[in-house]
Amino acid sequence: MKAILSGQQISITIKRLANQILENETDTSGTVIIGLQPRGVFLSDRIVAAMHSEFPGIGITYGKLDITFYRDDVRKELHIANQTDIPFSIEGKRVVLIDDVLYKGRTIRAALDALLAFGRPAKVELCVLIDRRYSREFPIQPNYVGKSIDSIVSQKVKVFWNDKDGKEEVALLEE
Amino acid sequence: MQLSTRHLLGIKDLTAADISLILQTAEQFKEVLQRPVKKVPSLRDIVVVNLFFENSTRTRISFELAEKRLSADTVNFTASASSVSKGETLLDTVNNILSMKVDMVVMRHSASGAPHFLAKHIPAAIINAGDGINEHPTQGLLDALSIKEKLGGLEGKKVAIIGDIMHSRVAQSNIYLLKKMGAEVTVCGPPTLIPRHISEAFGINVSYDLKETLQWCDVANVLRIQLERQNQVLFSSLREYNLAYGISRKLLDGLHKEIVIMHPGPINRGVELDSDVADSKQSIILQQVENGVAVRMAVLYLLANRNN
Numbered sequence: 026m027k028a029i030l031s032g033q034q035i036s037i038t039i040k041r042l043a044n045q046i047l048e049n050e051t052d053t054s055g056t057v058i059i060g061l062q063p064r065g066v067f068l069s070d071r072i073v074a075a076m077h078s079e080f081p082g083i084g085i086t087y088g089k090l091d092i093t094f095y096r097d098d099v100r101k102e103l104h105i106a107n108q109t110d111i112p113f114s115i116e117g118k119r120v121v122l123i124d125d126v127l128y129k130g131r132t133i134r135a136a137l138d139a140l141l142a143f144g145r146p147a148k149v150e151l152c153v154l155i156d157r158r159y160s161r162e163f164p165i166q167p168n169y170v171g172k173s174i175d176s177i178v179s180q181k182v183k184v185f186w187n188d189k190d191g192k193e194e195v196a197l198l199e200e
Numbered sequence: 201m202q203l204s205t206r207h208l209l210g211i212k213d214l215t216a217a218d219i220s221l222i223l224q225t226a227e228q229f230k231e232v233l234q235r236p237v238k239k240v241p242s243l244r245d246i247v248v249v250n251l252f253f254e255n256s257t258r259t260r261i262s263f264e265l266a267e268k269r270l271s272a273d274t275v276n277f278t279a280s281a282s283s284v285s286k287g288e289t290l291l292d293t294v295n296n297i298l299s300m301k302v303d304m305v306v307m308r309h310s311a312s313g314a315p316h317f318l319a320k321h322i323p324a325a326i327i328n329a330g331d332g333i334n335e336h337p338t339q340g341l342l343d344a345l346s347i348k349e350k351l352g353g354l355e356g357k358k359v360a361i362i363g364d365i366m367h368s369r370v371a372q373s374n375i376y377l378l379k380k381m382g383a384e385v386t387v388c389g390p391p392t393l394i395p396r397h398i399s400e401a402f403g404i405n406v407s408y409d410l411k412e413t414l415q416w417c418d419v420a421n422v423l424r425i426q427l428e429r430q431n432q433v434l435f436s437s438l439r440e441y442n443l444a445y446g447i448s449r450k451l452l453d454g455l456h457k458e459i460v461i462m463h464p465g466p467i468n469r470g471v472e473l474d475s476d477v478a479d480s481k482q483s484i485i486l487q488q489v490e491n492g493v494a495v496r497m498a499v500l501y502l503l504a505n506r507n508n
Contacts, residue, residue, distance in 0.1 A: 091228065094240035094501075103202045103505040105221070106228035114236070142237035 029155065029174060029182070032193035038171040039068070042152055043075035045169050046121055053084055055147070056119045061136055062091035062107035065124035067186040068154050072123060086113055090122075095135040116144030121169075125184045127153040130165035155182055155195060203502050207319045207326040210335035211376040219381060223345050225498035226491070232269070233494060243270035246504050249297050251307040252329070253279040253290075253314075258465055258489060259329050259338070263306050266496035272504075275302065290314065291321055298324055304504065307331075312369075325503045333367050333429060339464050340373030342495040344381065346488045347419055350460050355382035360413045362388045363423035363445060363472050366395055366434075370464045371423060375402050388413040389445055392434040410445050414455055421462040422447055422472050438471050449476045460484055 030038065050056055060069025066089050073087050088111035093104045122136055133151060140146065152169035157176050174197070176182060181198040185191075203218050211219070232240055248267045252260055260276075267274045277297065294305065304325045307315050312332030319326045330336040344354060351357055359378050365371045365387045378385050379402060386405040387394055399406045407413045414420060425441060435441050447461065461473070461483040469475050478485060 093228070094232065094242045099242055100245070100505065103502070105201055106225055108228065109231050111235075138241070142232075142235045142239070144236060 026199070027197045028194055029197055030172060030195040032187075035154070035171075035193055035195065038154065039071045040075050040079070042154075042169050042171060043072045043079060046072070046150075046152060047076060047080070047083075050119065053086075055117075056121065057086040057088065057113065057115055058121050058123060059088045059090050059111065059115075059140075061122060061124040061132065062089055062093075062109070064184065064186075064189075067189060068125050068184075069123035072152070086118075088113065090136060090139055092132060092135040092139050095139045097131060097135065111143050114144045115140065115146045117147050118144075120146040120149045121152055122149060123152045125153065126155045126157065126182050127151070127165075127167055128157045128160055128182070130161045130163035133165045134163050154184060157182060203506050206503070206506055207315070207328075208337050208499055208503060209315050209319060209326065209328050211337045211340045211373045211380070212335065214337075214377075214380070216380045219341070219344070219377060222341055222495065222498050222502060223348060225502060226341070226345055226494040229269075229494040229497040229501075230491070232497075233490075239269050239271060241271045242501055243267070243272035243504050246270075246303045246500075247273045247275065247301060248304045248306060248500070249275045249277060249302045250329075251277045251294070251297075251305055251309075253307070253309040254330070256308055256329070258492070259308065259336075262489070262492040263327075263329060263338075263496050266493050266500055267306075269493070270497055270500055272304075272500065290318070294318055294322055298322055304500065325506070327499060327503065330369055332369065333372075334369055335373045335376075336369040336464075337373050338492065338496050338499060339370050340377040341499070342488055342492040343370075343374055343421060343462060343464070344377050345491045345495055346462065346484055347383075347460070349487070349491070350484055351418060354378065357383045357419065358386070358417045359383050359419045359421060360386045360388055360417035361421045361423065362410065362413065362447070364393045364425050365389055365398065365423070366393045367426040367429040368423045370421075374421060375404060379403060386413055386416060390435050390441070410447075411451065411454070414447075414451065414459060415457075417459055419460040419462060420447065421464075423464065424466060424468055425471055438468075442471050446470070446472055446474060447477050448474045449480075452477060452482070458482060462488060465489070 060066040073085055091107040091109045093106040150168040153167045154171035156167050156170045156173045158173050179200045183196050185194045187193045204215050205213050306327045306329050308329040309331050312334035314331050315326050315328040361371050386407055388407045463485050467473055
C-alpha cells in the first residue's frame with residue numbers, strides 16, 4: 026500500500042477544488058453541485074462545506090445522485106442502490122458532478138444518462154479527487170482534478186474518509 | 201448481495217434478508233417515481249409477460265407500470281381472450297409464450313400453487329401476482345413498506361388482520377412476512393372465516409372481538425369479504441357482518457388512540473370498511489397503491505439480475 030495523498034493534503038486539495046469550481050462563476054445561482062453515491066458524496070460534502078466556510082452566506086444548490094439503475098454492467102452483478110436526493114430541477118443550470126476517483130469513465134457515462142431525468146442542464150462539469158490517467162474506456166475528461174496519477178489495471182485506488190473509515194488518506198493498493 | 205430465490209412464488213420462501221433487500225430497493229424506486237422522468241433503463245433487455253387468468257385491476261396495472269418504468273418490454277395476456285377458452289393447458293399456453301423469448305412471467309391464477317407448478321417446468325423467472333387462496337407476495341411486500349414508512353419499522357409493531365382470513369392470500373402473505381420481520385400479528389374475524397389451528401401454525405394471536413383487537417393494534421389491515429370464493433354460507437348477511445366486524449368511525453373514536461387503517465382493495469364500502477373510515481386521514485389505502493409500483497419494480501429488478 027502506497028500513500029498518494031495524506032489527510033492534510035486532502036484538506037488542502039478540497040479547498041483548492043472548492044475555489045476552482047467557483048472561480049469562473051462567482052454568481053452561484055446558476056450552479057448545482059451533485060455528488061455521486063456512494064463514495065463521491067464524502068468528497069462533495071467536504072467541497073460544499075469548504076465553499077460555505079470560504080464564502081460565508083453563499084447559496085449552493087447541492088444534491089446526491091445514485092447511478093445504480095443506469096449501469097451498463099447491470100446483468101454482470103447485482104448492485105445495491107443508494108439514495109438519490111435531487112429535489113430541484115437542473116434545467117438550464119451548470120451542473121458540477123463530483124466523484125472520488127475517475128477510472129474507466131463508466132460511472133460518469135451512467136451519471137450523464139441519469140442526469141437527463143432531472144432536466145436539460147446548460148453544461149455539465151466533472152470534479153474528481155483522483156484522476157487515473159490513461160485508463161479511460163469512454164471519451165470523458167475531468168474539469169477539476171485533485172491529483173492525477175498513473176496506475177495499472179491490477180492496482181486499486183482507495184480513498185479513506187474520516188466519517189466512514191476512521192482515517193483520511195488516498196492509497197494505491199497492489200492486488 | 202442478491203435474493204436467495206430465482207422466483208417470487210410466496211413470502212414463505214423468502215428470508216428476512218431478502219425482504220429487507222426488496223424493501224430497501226423499493227425505497228430507491230419510490231424516489232425514481234418522484235423524478236420528472238420516471239423511468240430507468242435497467243430492464244431494457246428483458247421481456248415480461250403478464251399472465252392473468254383471474255380478474256385484476258390494481259395489480260395488473262401496477263405490474264405493467266412497474267415493468268414500463270424499468271424499460272422492460274411487456275406482453276399482456278388475459279385468459280378470457282385467449283386459447284385457454286379453446287381448451288389449451290396451462291403448461292402449453294406458457295411454453296408457447298416462452299418460445300417467443302420471454303424472460304419473466306408475472307402470473308395470477310385462481311388455483312393455489314399454479315405458479316409453483318410452472319416454476320418446476322419452465323426456465324423463466326416467475327412472479328406470483330396472487331394464486332387462489334395461497335399467497336399474494338407483492339401485496340405483502342407493499343403492505344410492509346407502507347407500515348414501515350408510517351411507523352418507522354416493522355419489528356415489535358402490532359398488526360391486526362381483520363376479516364375473511366380463510367379465503368385471503370393477502371392475509372397469508374402478510375402473516376409470513378410480518379412474522380419473519382419480527383412484528384406481532386393478531387387475526388380477527390368471525391370463527392367461520394378463521395382457519396382452525398392458525399394460531400399454532402403461524403405463532404399468531406386469534407381474536408373474535410373486534411374492539412379488543414383494535415384497542416391492541418398499531419395497524420389494522422382490513423380485508424375484503426371474498427364472496428366469489430365462498431361456496432357456502434359462512435355468515436348470515438353482509439349487514440350483520442358489518443355490524444359485528446365492520447370498521448366504523450364511531451368504533452375508532454371510542455379507542456382513544458390513533459391506529460393506521462389499511463385495505464388491499466377493492467373495498468366493499470359499508471361492509472368491512474365504512475366510507476368515512478376509508479377516506480379519513482388515518483387510512484393509508486392510496487399510499488399502499490403508490491408503494492405497489494415501487495415494490496414491484498424492486499422485485500422485477502432484483503429477479504432479472506438473479507436469472508442472468
